[in-house]
Amino acid sequence: MLFRSIYEPCAKLAAGANAGDEVARAIAGLKDKDPAVRARAALALAPSCDDRAVDPLIDQLRDPEPTVRVAVVEALGRLGRPDSAEDLINLVQDPDWRVRLTLISSLASFKSFRPRNMVLNGIANPSGVDITDVDDMRVRCAAILTCAEMR
Numbered sequence: 001m002l003f004r005s006i007y008e009p010c011a012k013l014a015a016g017a018n019a020g021d022e023v024a025r026a027i028a029g030l031k032d033k034d035p036a037v038r039a040r041a042a043l044a045l046a047p048s049c050d051d052r053a054v055d056p057l058i059d060q061l062r063d064p065e066p067t068v069r070v071a072v073v074e075a076l077g078r079l080g081r082p083d084s085a086e087d088l089i090n091l092v093q094d095p096d097w098r099v100r101l102t103l104i105s106s107l108a109s110f111k112s113f114r115p116r117n118m119v120l121n122g123i124a125n126p127s128g129v130d131i132t133d134v135d136d137m138r139v140r141c142a143a144i145l146t147c148a149e150m151r
Contacts, residue, residue, distance in 0.1 A: 010049035010080050023050045030056050035065035042071035046078040054081045061087055066096035073099060077106025085115040092118055097135035101142055108146045119143050 026048070029041025042060065045053040053075070060072045073091065076084045088107055094100055107115040 010078070023048050023052060027053060027056045030060050035063075035068050038063065038065070038068045039071040042068065042075045046075035049079065051081065054079055054084055058084055058087045061091060066094075066099055069094065069096065069099045070102045073102045073106050077102075077109045080109055082110065082112065085110045085112065089115060089118050097139050100139045104139070104143045104146050108149070119146055 023045065026041045026044040029037050029044070032038050032041065038060065042057060045057060057072050057076050057079070060068060061076075063069050063072065069091070073088060076088055085107065088103060091099060091103055094103070104119055107119050110116065
């Protein structure tokens with residue numbers, strides 16, 4: 001499915017909210033040589049609601065592999081720690097359309113103005129640039145649909 005709904009972030013982040021060993025293993029997995037392992041580790045951290053996961057995930061936003069960045073963006077959106085929004089906003093010009101597409105739901109999950117404003121302005125029409133290909137069109141359409149869901 002191309003269009004993802006707005007994520008429901010953790011109601012409250014707490015250190016050690018879930019089994020610490022699982023979170024520690026997933027955090028260690030973010031440094032694995034295999035991009036598939038790094039992506040799975042990021043997605044495993046998403047439902048943890050453990051504050052310890054946020055900073056290691058933010059460090060992975062610069063991963064060279066787009067599939068890892070997609071997983072990290074989703075995980076950070078689901079964790080929903082307010083100060084991670086600025087790190088996500090820095091990815092609105094990511095060269096990979098899948099990262100930008102996932103970024104829409106993640107930024108829209110934050111309840112503050114700046115990340116939500118970036119959904120429309122930063123992703124839907126960055127700098128007033130014309131749509132150049134079908135992937136760009138998909139990202140922009142998903143951003144517009146997500147804006148309709150925001151409350």
